[in-house]
Amino acid sequence: xxxxxxxxxxxxxxxxxxxxxxxxxxxxxxxxxxxxxxxxxxxxxxxxxxxxxxxxxxxxxxxxxxxxxxxxxxxxxxxxxxxxxxxxxxxxxxxxxxxxxxxxxxxxxxxxxxxxxxxxxxxxxxxxxxxxxxxxxxxxxxxxxxxxxxxxxxxxxxxxxxxxxxxxxxxxxxxxxxxxxxxxxxxxxxxxxxxxxxxxxxxxxxxxxxxxxxxxxxxxxxxxxxxxxxxxxxxxxxxxxxxxxxxxxxxxxxxxxxxxxxxxxxxxxxxxxxxxxxxxxxxxxxxxxxxxxxx
Amino acid sequence: xxxxxxxxxxxxxxxxxxxxxxxxxxxxxxxxxxxxxxxxxxxxxxxxxxxxxxxxxxxxxxxxxxxxxxxxxxxxxxxxxxxxxxxxxxxxxxxxxxxxxxxxxxxxxxxxxxxxxxxxxxxxxxxxxxxxxxxxxxxxxxxxxxxxxxxxxxxxxxxxxxxxxxxxxxxxxxxxxxxxxxxxxxxxxxxxxxxxxxxxxxxxxxxxxxxxxxxxxxxxxxxxxxxxxxxxxxxxxxxxxxxxxxxxxxxxxxxxxxxxxxxxxxxxxxxxxxxxxxxxxxxxxxxxxxxxxxxxxxxxxxxxxxxxxxxxxxxxxxxxxxxxxxx
Numbered sequence: 001x002x003x004x005x006x007x008x009x010x011x012x013x014x015x016x017x018x019x020x021x022x023x024x025x026x027x028x029x030x031x032x033x034x035x036x037x038x039x040x041x042x043x044x045x046x047x048x049x050x051x052x053x054x055x056x057x058x059x060x061x062x063x064x065x066x067x068x069x070x071x072x073x074x075x076x077x078x079x080x081x082x083x084x085x086x087x088x089x090x091x092x093x094x095x096x097x098x099x100x101x102x103x104x105x106x107x108x109x110x111x112x113x114x115x116x117x118x119x120x121x122x123x124x125x126x127x128x129x130x131x132x133x134x135x136x137x138x139x140x141x142x143x144x145x146x147x148x149x150x151x152x153x154x155x156x157x158x159x160x161x162x163x164x165x166x167x168x169x170x171x172x173x174x175x176x177x178x179x180x181x182x183x184x185x186x187x188x189x190x191x192x193x194x195x196x197x198x199x200x201x202x203x204x205x206x207x208x209x210x211x212x213x214x215x216x217x218x219x220x221x222x223x224x225x226x227x228x229x230x231x232x233x234x235x236x237x238x239x240x241x242x243x244x245x246x247x248x249x250x251x252x253x254x255x256x257x258x259x260x261x262x263x264x265x266x267x268x269x270x271x272x273x274x275x276x277x278x279x280x281x282x283x284x285x286x287x288x289x290x291x292x293x294x295x
Numbered sequence: 296x297x298x299x300x301x302x303x304x305x306x307x308x309x310x311x312x313x314x315x316x317x318x319x320x321x322x323x324x325x326x327x328x329x330x331x332x333x334x335x336x337x338x339x340x341x342x343x344x345x346x347x348x349x350x351x352x353x354x355x356x357x358x359x360x361x362x363x364x365x366x367x368x369x370x371x372x373x374x375x376x377x378x379x380x381x382x383x384x385x386x387x388x389x390x391x392x393x394x395x396x397x398x399x400x401x402x403x404x405x406x407x408x409x410x411x412x413x414x415x416x417x418x419x420x421x422x423x424x425x426x427x428x429x430x431x432x433x434x435x436x437x438x439x440x441x442x443x444x445x446x447x448x449x450x451x452x453x454x455x456x457x458x459x460x461x462x463x464x465x466x467x468x469x470x471x472x473x474x475x476x477x478x479x480x481x482x483x484x485x486x487x488x489x490x491x492x493x494x495x496x497x498x499x500x501x502x503x504x505x506x507x508x509x510x511x512x513x514x515x516x517x518x519x520x521x522x523x524x525x526x527x528x529x530x531x532x533x534x535x536x537x538x539x540x541x542x543x544x545x546x547x548x549x550x551x552x553x554x555x556x557x558x559x560x561x562x563x564x565x566x567x568x569x570x571x572x573x574x575x576x577x578x579x580x581x582x583x584x585x586x587x588x589x590x591x592x593x594x595x596x597x598x599x600x601x602x603x604x605x606x607x608x609x610x611x612x613x614x615x616x617x618x619x620x621x622x
Contacts, residue, residue, distance in 0.1 A: 020424065027421050031434045034498065037449045038437070040466060044452065056464050089305065096312045104319045109350035118343040122620070124351075129616050131358050133555045133605045137581050137598040139361035141368060141591050156311055165357025168350050197342055198327050226442030228562045229582075245444045249566050252448060259452065259464070266448035270441055277440035281433070285506055 045263035046070040052259045074264035078251075082261060083239055084268050087247040091225055091272070093156055094243050098163035098224045099217055105164065106171030107179075107213060111205050113172065114180040115187060116197070125176070131169040139166075140233050147234060154241060158234045166230070167220045174219075174290055178212035179205060215287030218280045222273050244269035322349065362602070369595035373588075383596035393597070396575045399489055403560060403576060407496045408553045412546060414497070415504025419512055420534065422505075432509070436502035443499075443562030450495045451567060454481040482567060488574050495563050500556070504549050511545035512538060551608045558604050577601055 044057045048071060060069055079085040112118075113125060143162065147153040182205070190200045206213070228245040235241050242250075248262075248269050255261055277284060326345045330338055372379045387393055418435060422428045438446060455465030459477055463469040468478040481491040515538065523533050539546075561578035568574045570583060577597060584594035 023421055023424050027418075027425050027427075027431050030418060030421075031431045034435045034438070034501075036466070037453050037498070038441075041449045041452060053464060055462050056466070056469050058466075058469075093307075093311045097314075101319045104323065105350045105353060108323060108346040112343045112346035116343040116346070118340075124347070126613050126616065128354070129613050130609050131354060132612065133609050134358055134362060135559050135578070135598065135601045135605060137559065137561075137578055138365050138602050139358060140598070141585060141595055142361035142364040143357060161353070162357060165353040168354055169358070172350060196331075197346075222440060226445075228442070228444050228565070233582075233585075245442050248448065249444050252444075252451070252566055253569075256451075259455075262448050263452065266445050270445045273440040273442070274437075277437070278433075281436075284439075285510075288503065288506060289510055 041263050041266055044259060045074055045267045046072070047074075047260070049074070049258070049260035052263075053257070074260040075268070078261050078265045078268065082251060082265065083242075083247055084244065084265050086239070087242055087244045088268060090241055091243040091245075091269075094159050094163075094231070095221055095224045097156075097160045098167070099221045101160060101164040102167040102171050102220055103213060103217055106168055106175050106216065107206065107209065108201070109168075109172050110175035110179050111197075111201055113176045114182075115200075115205075128169050128172050132173060136166060136229060140229075144233055153234060154236050154238050156241060159230055162230050162234055163220075163224050163227070167223065171216050171220065174216050174287060175209065175212055177290060179209055182208055211283065211286065212290070214280065214283040215290065218276060218284045219287045221276060222284075225273055319349070365595045365598050368591055369599045370592075371595075372592050373590040375591055379592065383592045384599075386593055387596045387600055392575060392580060393577075395573050396577050396580050399574065400558065400576045402489055403493055403496065403557050404554060406490075406493050407500065407557045408550050410497050411500045411504045411553060412508075412549055414501045415549070416508050416546070418501070418505045419509035420538065423509065423512060432502075432505065436506055438499045439502050441499070443560075444566050446495055446499055447563055447566035450491075450498075451482075454491055456480050456483075483572060485573050488568060488572055492563055492567055492574060495567075496557065496560060500553060504553070507545055507549050508542060511542040515541050551611060555605050555608055558601060577604075 040057050043060055044052055047057065047060065047069060051069065063069065079088075113121060144153065147158050152158040186204060187200060190204055195203070225243075226245065227243075228249060231243050231246050232249075235243075235246065239247075244265075248265050251258075251262060251265050323346075326348075330341050330345055333341060368375055369383050370378060370380065372382075422431050425431065441449070452464075453466045454468075455463070456468055456478055457463050457465075459472075463472050463478055465481075467481065471477070471479055479487065482488050519537060519541075520533060523537055528536065559578055560576060561582060564570055564574055564576050564579040565582065570576075570579045575583070577600060581594050581597040581601070584590045584597060
């Protein structure tokens with residue numbers, strides 16, 4: 001921002017425009033290339049099955065106003081015929097508790113780590129930072145075995161708990177960093193007034209930490225919604241509980257050439273994350289920055 | 296009939312959401328009530344553990360104990376009945392499929408981190424100079440919201456192959472044919488398929504690099520840049536001599552984050568090629584050992600290999616955290 005104002009005050013507007021042309025061309029070209037694959041998918045998902053396998057999706061622009069080349073039948077088919085509708089519900093059932101549970105646990109833990117004095121605090125923090133990068137693969141076999149013994153495999157509870165465990169290191173870390181920077185006076189004043197920890201927590205910490213909580217919520221939600229590995233391992237093959245990612249991946253395996261189903265199915269699996277992403281991008285970016293840069 | 300079952304499904308979903316979300320809050324309030332019956336000194340001693348307890352229980356149950364157990368299992372045979380020493384590790388470091396996976400993982404690591412960071416940096420510098428920066432950034436960042444499975448479907452379509460003569464429906468082959476080449480089997484040609492998969496990851500992660508690097512670039516004080524320009528430095532010199540050194544720590548963070556992410560990559564390979572035609576990576580081979588061959592010893596050993604690979608990153612992160620706490 002500052003750099004721009006300092007750049008050049010001399011020279012006409014035209015000169016500036018020409019000087020900047022390569023920048024504009026590069027930015028527009030990259031944005032275009034980056035968006036093209038997704039656009040192709042979206043357009044194709046509305047095309048008829050037989051046309052889809054005959055001609056490229058860009059041919060729709062030969063008759064851009066001929067709306068008869070589009071229809072919604074692919075969506076109807078994949079939602080009801082291929083079980084994507086059920087999977088969509090399952091994804092919601094999996095993602096919402098798997099987001100709320102780690103938020104609650106992480107916020108309480110982050111408060112304790114930031115504002116309570118107890119032995120082993122630093123060690124715990126170092127441990128949590130170490131756990132941030134542990135590959136999930138390290139945990140799959142033992143957890144699956146325990147689930148099989150307890151009869152939990154294939155249940156929503158199994159994935160809720162697993163996602164909670166896996167999401168906690170990031171949540172505690174992000175929230176502790178944020179809660180640790182809240183003004184000390186505020187908390188001390190509340191303690192002087194005789195407020196209990198729970199009161200400080202619910203009345204001061206949680207309201208002031210909403211941006212950080214929102215960041216983690218967006219993160220965790222997108223992560224859980226988009227997850228394939230955890231669902232694949234702990235839910236197995238049962239259709240009643242499979243989320244969209246699992247159904248989509250099975251669709252690729254079974255009907256790999258049925259592009260009308262694949263494109264519509266992929267878009268259904270993407271719609272919720274895209275909406276969340278666009279409406280809450282601010283928080284998502286803030287979470288990214290706090291999660292990596294400051295760490 | 297259909298409507299009724301849908302309704303029960305939705306009601307069941309809402310009940311499940313309420314149960315899963317409400318249970319955890321009830322837990323904290325209940326624990327707090329119990330602690331309140333103790334005397335003040337005991338309360339102060341117990342309360343931190345009540346707050347941190349549930350998180351610690353979950354971390355122990357889902358990360359710490361399973362990790363230790365996997366290390367133990369990696370020394371046992373396929374059914375975890377007999378101790379077989381380092382045999383699984385001999386397999387992990389000598390088996391042909393594993394060696395191919397190591398090669399592929401190295402290729403992924405080098406290409407994804409280098410290209411994503413470099414491209415992200417260039418884009419971050421470029422978009423800083425245009426008025427429609429938020430729009431351009433949003434479009435490049437967008438793939439971050441898409442799952443690996445969704446991205447795989449998108450790119451399978453881009454790579455789609457039709458025999459020569461037929462109309463190509465895949466974007467890349469349409470371009471290839473338009474330029475006068477034969478259509479290319481991007482995912483079956485062994486010289487190309489790994490690169491085709493790596494490109495997907497680059498497409499997904501460049502936006503992440505761009506966002507982090509862009510915010511670091513905006514944090515460089517304006518007068519530093521201005522002073523350099525006053526001294527006659529051109530834009531390229533400013534970029535190499537000032538921008539890059541000043542955002543070095545962010546570049547390091549982005550690189551380590553990508554390293555960990557790439558090491559764990561599994562979904563793209565699993566969905567696109569199933570690891571066939573020499574495209575397996577370490578993480579996808581681990582799943583194969585687990586589900587296809589039911590060899591939990593080898594699967595565990597491969598997972599341990601992955602853990603060993605991320606330990607340097609872990610050490611760097613903890614050290615950086617220690618430094619911050621001192622400051």
